[in-house]
Amino acid sequence: MESEDQVLRSRKQLAMKPIRTKTENGEDGREDHLKKRHDHEVVEEEPLSPSARLFHEPNFNVYIIAIMGSKTKIQLDIVKANLEHTLLKHPRFSSLQVVDDRSGDMKWVRTKVDLEKHIRVPEVNPNMESGDQFVEDYVFNLSKTTIDKSQPMWDLHLLNVKTSDSEAVGIFRIHHSLGDGTSLISLLLACTRKISDPEALPTVPVKKKKKQEKSNSWWLWRCLVGLWWVWQLLWHTVVDVFMFMVTASFLKDTETPLKGPEGIESNPRRIIHRTVSLDDFKLVKNAMNTTINDVALGVTQAGLSRYLNRKYGEGKKAEEKSTETKNNLPKNVRLRSTLLINIRTSVGIQALADMMEKDTEVKWGNWIGYVLLPFTIGLRDDPLDYVREAKATIDRKKHSFEAIYTFFIAEFVLKLFGIKRASGLSHRIISHTTMCFSNLVGPLEEIGFYGHPMTYLAPSSYGQPHALMINFQSYINKMTIVLSVDESIIPDPYQLCDDVIDSLKVIKDAVIAKGLVKEDQNKN
Structure with a gap:
């Protein structure tokens, strides 16, 4: 204290x-609203x-x-x-x-x-x-x-x-x-x-830009790559927006033990969390040349696959002997997460602190678009395949204007047809998918909330028409995994959380066993 x-x-x-907020002069009837x-x-x-x-x-x-x-x-x-x-x-x-x-x-x-x-x-x-x-x-x-x-x-x-x-x-x-x-x-x-400097804001890591060597041939190569990049960007955006419209119309995820029926948004949520070492994520990231987000998504795909294999195999023997070709999972499971993406340029912690300290304007509100993120569900003989597949999915989604276009589609529907139609559109998109997934980057050092040292931060939400939401939140050298579930659909959230954590261990052990990195090489 x-x-x-x-x-x-x-x-x-x-x-x-x-x-201070300026008022308009000469407008009738404004006194009642000031x-x-x-x-x-x-x-x-x-x-x-x-x-x-x-x-x-x-x-x-x-x-x-x-x-x-x-x-x-x-x-x-x-x-x-x-x-x-x-x-x-x-x-x-x-x-x-x-x-x-x-x-x-x-x-x-x-x-x-x-x-x-x-x-x-x-x-x-x-x-x-x-x-x-x-x-x-x-x-x-x-x-x-x-x-x-x-x-x-x-x-x-x-x-x-x-x-x-x-x-x-x-x-x-x-x-x-x-x-x-x-x-x-x-x-x-x-x-x-x-905590180390009571006057300093938290430090949150930012992505570093790679330096590129320039030469005469570099410019020509850059132009050719740029043209191909723009073509892929436009094509990916067209495909993603089409899938957004199809999902809003009729395309639903496979009915699995993780997917809730329509109308569950008013149900209460059981929110649990577990904290693991962030160094384990860094070890896999460095060994496979990926990002923490790739690893988090790969671990989640592995955990969900393990959980569903057990659910579909209830009453069967030798469940632990399941393999990539012999398991309890149905074929071609369509399981997608709805990601709400911040489409504005990140305002950052410093800008938000300035908003509270100075007369500054920071674009605030809900500037979010939808991204439909497909999850690969299936057992893998090589656990590292989960991370490879996750990286391929995320790299593909990064190369698209899906979030921006879906934001403007929602705004267009709202302005043209009204709040009820826009709400119905958003609700259909989310209820036609299975879950929410997010990974948030936290402070690099210990922080205090008004002088109280924090041990963890676990964000989540309730009121969404999903039976499952999974959040990853880093803090110093820890990663907190947060699950928000509808217990009428997922009565064993602790088991699901254990499956995600066990999958991280299996992937980490596979990295070490393959000699890709030594266990003590946990660099940032």
Whole structure:
């Protein structure tokens, strides 16, 4: 726990300028729609973006959950004091979403935030049998509820419960209309600081550009490769957009034990997580010249294949002797993940921190497009094939404007046919696929949430029409695997999680056995 001097110094460092919004002069009837904040600033309403409005439809009412483990007990007064000077400076977290009586549109209206209505600190039994089970059940029950629109649509739950990997747990719940997942997690990290340097923002790795040697022949080769690259880009985009439209119309994934029926978006979700070594991912990445994302997707494909082989083989003998050619899996399983891709240039943690500290404008909201990511389901005699197939899939998807085109298709449908049709389109796309998958890059060093050292960050969501969502979140030298499941469809999420983790071990062991890399060569 921080000393009183440290707390005061931290509060002083986090003092920020108010955000001002200019108003239009000479517009009739605007007085009723202008709100004064507690600091006497006059601010102007903003309409909700079409994408934000979409998340208020009954079949698309999605909430983002960010579970944070703390090394120390969480001090309520410190959290409250710092929220005033950080998160509440962001307009979306201090605004109501109000329906205009005249137009029927929804607008952001700034309001004074009462933190007592947003921070929940339940009483807990210090002698409880299992802190892990308590936290898990708490999140499960939380997924049965929603946030009332009479207040800004976020809350924070502080559980001073000792678990197997933390002394306390904080749970942020944020309605998806406030922003897309990547920006919200980045904003959350903008509220943290390095433990080694309390004034410094977290460091998140960025992809380094490879240096290329230039010569006379290089330019000609570059032009030829560029022409072929553009042709492939256009062709891949046409194919992907066509598949998007076909999926929206009729093409559904194979009915498997992982796919839920339509209408499950209102069901509660069991959210579990396991933390493994990030070095294992790096070992495979370096040995196979891939990315962490390739490895995460390959491990997931292997884990899902293992799980489904067991499910289809229930009641059969010698399940452990299954091979690539002899197993319980049906042929040609179509299993796809819906990826929501941030199509804006990444604003980054620094820009989001600046938004809360200065009068800067950062493009906010839900700037997301769809990507339909096919998973290869099948047993492989060579475990490294899972990673090779994943890399081929991701490389192919990177070489397409699918996300941008699907974003504009959704916007076009919304503006031309209205919110109901747009909601129906989005719902069909997601319900015709099997799951959600994401891999988020986290800080490279230990960080503190308002001075509380974090042990892990586990993001997920509920309210989506999928029975399964898998998130990978890195943090320092750890990788947290998070599963959000509908227990009526997937009653054994722990087994599924074990299958993913066991698959990582099998792939890592195969890398070492083939002599591709030594076990101690875990470079970044």
